[in-house]
Amino acid sequence: MNNEFEINQLAKEDSWRMFRIIGELVEGFDSLADIVPAVTIYGSARLKPDNKWYQQTVDIATLLGKAGFNIMTGGGPGVMEAANLGAQNAGVISVGLNIELPKEQACNVYAKRTITFHHFFVRKVMLVKYASAFVIMPGGLGTLDELTEVLTLIQTQKIKPFPVILFSSDYWAGFLDWLKNVVLKHGHISEDDFELLRVFDSPMEVAGAVHSWYTKHEVTGHKALET
Secondary structure (H helix, E strand, C coil): CHHHHHHHHHHHHHHHHHHHHHHHHHHHHHHHCCCCCEEEEECCCCCCCCCHHHHHHHHHHHHHHHCCCEEEECCCCCHHHHHHHHHHHHCCCEEEEEECCCCCCCCCCCCCEEEEECCHHHHHHHHHHCCCEEEECCCCHHHHHHHHHHHHHHHCCCCCCCCEEEECHHHHHHHHHHHHHHHCCCCCCCHHHHHHEEEECCHHHHHHHHHHHHHHHCCCHHHCCCC
């Protein structure tokens, strides 16, 4: 009897969870529909303002903003804060998609349009759906998760082949070497997969590559998840 009661309770909880997920998706769609073209910038939440990559992130976001792109981040500190600051400097929409965590993450003050999500995967959908390019700054496990997710979506043709840019060749050299010398060697990826990535060391190169790709293809984030 107790088992049946527990099963019924779990079923009810799952049903309500589904409605909460739908609610988060609707809020995201309603809030972000006007931000295209946009660029999503990923990277470490642990960078401090005196770190060179922090300032380079500010520069990248500022240049992209001046080129007409709104900026999206995960809304937290570090790279996210720097990118939202750059967007503010350029006078474009500065979006911060925050996440509820056990250790509360406050949205940075430079994100002027913010949403806080409970479900990680809903937040991920929003960071991808409205982006016309992805800039991957140095980061840790979360950044690697976001990078490989974007690459997988492009590889499997679930989204358009938007630019995926790794910033700092020194930082990403070991990762790229591992992909080439281990993963590729074992046949788990193909040579063509490396064409999905670009590696740059200056903010101007990043902004130039995104602007060049966008003006040639004229594809916005709205079309990213079309079948």
